[in-house]
Amino acid sequence: MRFLFFTDTHIKGTNPQNRKDNFLETLQKKIKEVLDIAVEKKVDVILHGGDIFDRPDVSPSLVREFVVLLNKYSIPVYAVAGNHDIYGQNPLTVNRTMLGLLDGMGIIKLIQPGEKLIFEDGPRKIQLTGQPYFYGIDGEDKRQSYMVEKSHDVNFAIHMVHGMLLEKPFFEGMSYTLIEEIVGTQADITLSGHYHTGFNTKVIDGKFFINPGSLVRINNSMNELLRMPKVIIIDINENIDIIETNLNCALPGDEVLDRTKVQALAFREKKLAEFIQGIYSTGQYNTININKIIEEISRQQNIKEEVVKEALQRIGAAQEMLSQNGGEEYPEVS
Numbered sequence: 001m002r003f004l005f006f007t008d009t010h011i012k013g014t015n016p017q018n019r020k021d022n023f024l025e026t027l028q029k030k031i032k033e034v035l036d037i038a039v040e041k042k043v044d045v046i047l048h049g050g051d052i053f054d055r056p057d058v059s060p061s062l063v064r065e066f067v068v069l070l071n072k073y074s075i076p077v078y079a080v081a082g083n084h085d086i087y088g089q090n091p092l093t094v095n096r097t098m099l100g101l102l103d104g105m106g107i108i109k110l111i112q113p114g115e116k117l118i119f120e121d122g123p124r125k126i127q128l129t130g131q132p133y134f135y136g137i138d139g140e141d142k143r144q145s146y147m148v149e150k151s152h153d154v155n156f157a158i159h160m161v162h163g164m165l166l167e168k169p170f171f172e173g174m175s176y177t178l179i180e181e182i183v184g185t186q187a188d189i190t191l192s193g194h195y196h197t198g199f200n201t202k203v204i205d206g207k208f209f210i211n212p213g214s215l216v217r218i219n220n221s222m223n224e225l226l227r228m229p230k231v232i233i234i235d236i237n238e239n240i241d242i243i244e245t246n247l248n249c250a251l252p253g254d255e256v257l258d259r260t261k262v263q264a265l266a267f268r269e270k271k272l273a274e275f276i277q278g279i280y281s282t283g284q285y286n287t288i289n290i291n292k293i294i295e296e297i298s299r300q301q302n303i304k305e306e307v308v309k310e311a312l313q314r315i316g317a318a319q320e321m322l323s324q325n326g327g328e329e330y331p332e333v334s
Helices: 023-040 060-070 091-096 098-104 142-146 222-226 262-281 290-301 305-324
Strands: 002-006 045-048 077-079 117-121 124-131 156-161 189-192 199-204 207-211 230-236 240-246
Touching: 002 023, 023 045, 023 060, 023 230, 060 098, 077 124, 091 098, 142 156, 207 240
Parallel strands: 002 045, 045 077, 124 156, 156 189, 189 207
Antiparallel strands: 002 230, 117 124, 199 207, 230 240
16 A cells, blocks of 8 residues: 655745745645656555644635645545644644635545544555644653554554654754654654654664655755755555655755845844843743743743643634634734
């Protein structure tokens, strides 16, 4: 049986400030090429690692263009919801989002936590599970989101997570999960998104850990300039074969990413870093991210976890209300 995996498409109608091209037109070409690769390689199932859309309330006209493109192909698409697909980092809001609408219409199948989908391929059974993004996915109980058990009669297991899975430690203040922390999983293949740079496929004790990186390049960092968008072909027979395929339509980073603003942005980032350091030096906060502020306050004041989650749910509700009232922007909490 053959699967195709890609992630973080961030479908949006506006152009990121760091792009020289028409972002939407380029993205449409990329998604079409992904689907063409699936047809050419005779893929049975397409897997998406989350952040299909750049925000939960993208315009219906934009969703329509995406649906029209998908409907030209007959390959089923399974996905998990990313943080940009939902309100307030709360996966329970997905039924009020455009992604939830596509799931309800059967255009995309969203995998729910704890759900085990079984594909039969001759004598083989392949289990597919998934974990959507939620507040705290890379917190203290991270293993519950990344580690799964195989059903007793299953030959292979694939687990797909929209979380910050990394091969090596990241900077202080960022929640993440290291591959070495979840090598005890029974999944033969763990697929992740969320971290746009991705990492080279890792094989540990015969288990595969994969993140090909985002299909789109939004910022003009050196990592984004150098990497090329790609998809993963997963071939499961007696063994597992992984093939990485770069997109032909994706241009080199220096042709689509605008570097003229780097110096100005570097100055702004320097000033921002100084501001953050000023806050940090007070001993009250170590980040200005609203979630981290809430977490820091909760630790200092010994606030219960359910209260923190309620606060984030209310932030999500406020975002949803603003979007329904025609607001163009809302505070980003992801």
